[in-house]
Amino acid sequence: MPTAFFRFRPGNWPRRIILTAWIGLSAGGGFPEPFLAEEDSWALRWRNQYTDGLIREDVLDFEKISDFKSLSLTLELLRKRVGSPLSYSSIARDLEIAPNTVKKYIQIFEALYIVFRLTPFTDNIARSLLKEPKLYFYDTGMVLGDEGIKFENLAALSLAKEAAAAEDIRGIRSTLHYLKTKDGREVDFCYVENGAIRFLAETKLSDANISKNLAYFTEKYGAPGVQIVKNLKRERTQGPVALRRADGFLRELF
Numbered sequence: 244m245p246t247a248f249f250r251f252r253p254g255n256w257p258r259r260i261i262l263t264a265w266i267g268l269s270a271g272g273g274f275p276e277p278f279l280a281e282e283d284s285w286a287l288r289w290r291n292q293y294t295d296g297l298i299r300e301d302v303l304d305f306e307k308i309s310d311f312k313s314l315s316l317t318l319e320l321l322r323k324r325v326g327s328p329l330s331y332s333s334i335a336r337d338l339e340i341a342p343n344t345v346k347k348y349i350q351i352f353e354a355l356y357i358v359f360r361l362t363p364f365t366d367n368i369a370r371s372l373l374k375e376p377k378l379y380f381y382d383t384g385m386v387l388g389d390e391g392i393k394f395e396n397l398a399a400l401s402l403a404k405e406a407a408a409a410e411d412i413r414g415i416r417s418t419l420h421y422l423k424t425k426d427g428r429e430v431d432f433c434y435v436e437n438g439a440i441r442f443l444a445e446t447k448l449s450d451a452n453i454s455k456n457l458a459y460f461t462e463k464y465g466a467p468g469v470q471i472v473k474n475l476k477r478e479r480t481q482g483p484v485a486l487r488r489a490d491g492f493l494r495e496l497f
Contacts, residue, residue, distance in 0.1 A: 297357065306351055313340050317348045321358060321378055322387040326395045326431075328375035328423075329360070349378070356381050359403060364420035364433040364440070377421055379403075394473050395431060395446045398493065402432055402444065405496040409436070417441075428456050430468075440466040446489075449474040453484050 298315050308314050316338055324334075331342040331349075338345070352358045360376040379399040380386055386396045399419070406417035417436050422443065423429040432444040443466055445457040454470055461468040461483045468484040475488045 302351060302355065308348075310340070310344075313338050313344070314348055317345060318352065318357075319387075321349070321352070322380070322385055325379055325386050325388055325392050326377055326399075329378050330375060357385075361399065361419055361421050361432075363423050364435060366438075390473075391446075391448050394448060394489070398444070398446045398471055398489070399432065401493045401496055402434060406434065408496075422460055428459060430454075430456055430460050440464050442466055443468040445470050447472045451475060451477075451486065453481050453486065457484055458482070 298311070298318065302308065302314065303311070317334065320334055320337065329349075331345045334345045335342040349358065349360075353360065358378050358380055360378050362376045363374045365374075379396045381400065383393060383397050383400060386393045403419050406419045409415045409417040415436050416438070417434070420433040420435060421429065421431055422433045430443050431446050434441045434444065443457060443460050443464070445454045445468070447454070447470060449472060450470075451472065457468045457470060460466075466483070469492065470484060470486050471489045471492050472486060473489045475486065478488055478491075479486050
């Protein structure tokens with residue numbers, strides 16, 4: 244299964260064109276203005292105006308919020324905490340507001356398709372919902388962080404899109420999670436179909452060595468794994484884990 248599932252299927256576009264577009268999407272997001280901007284400063288100004296308008300128009304039209312400042316600061320904090328376990332209490336302490344208020348704000352952001360959450364995978368659904376989720380943005384340009392975090396958000400968005408398409412088009416119940424043990428072992432993504440793990444995925448910028456945690460979880464769950472690497476010279480397979488170039492793997496998804 245791993246060999247067949249992760250085999251390389253080249254597209255019709257030259258790879259250099261795909262890489263250029265893919266890098267722009269990862270850094271600036273999918274909106275045409277920042278994506279096509281020739282100067283970073285122009286894209287940053289557009290992003291600031293967009294974020295402000297998002298709060299003042301979309302969010303406040305969706306639900307009346309009296310504390311505009313705390314709502315705006317919550318969004319700014321979330322932009323800096325992409326890919327990290329999300330603690331409502333921690334954010335609440337930073338902003339000096341109630342944890343339930345933070346939770347309410349995030350639920351509004353989710354309802355407006357600004358952010359989405361990934362919960363840890365477990366066979367016990369109730370336990371999964373109680374554990375800290377991770378948060379990602381639908382617009383990759385909203386992420387405030389280094390290249391690795393922006394890349395992880397892009398991969399999360401692509402895999403979440405794959406899960407949604409699998410359910411909408413093929414009728415297969417599909418969800419995206421992450422894996423973490425009490426002793427700190429963790430894998431970025433766990434793709435589940437009909438309650439069973441289909442594959443595990445880890446993102447790296449340029450590491451060509453198979454992740455020890457990814458190898459551990461593939462053996463533990465008997466599922467194939469893929470290490471999605473942004474800058475990779477040569478693809479290869481080692482046991483159940485495939486080392487894949489990000490631009491090739493992600494464009495094979497729906």
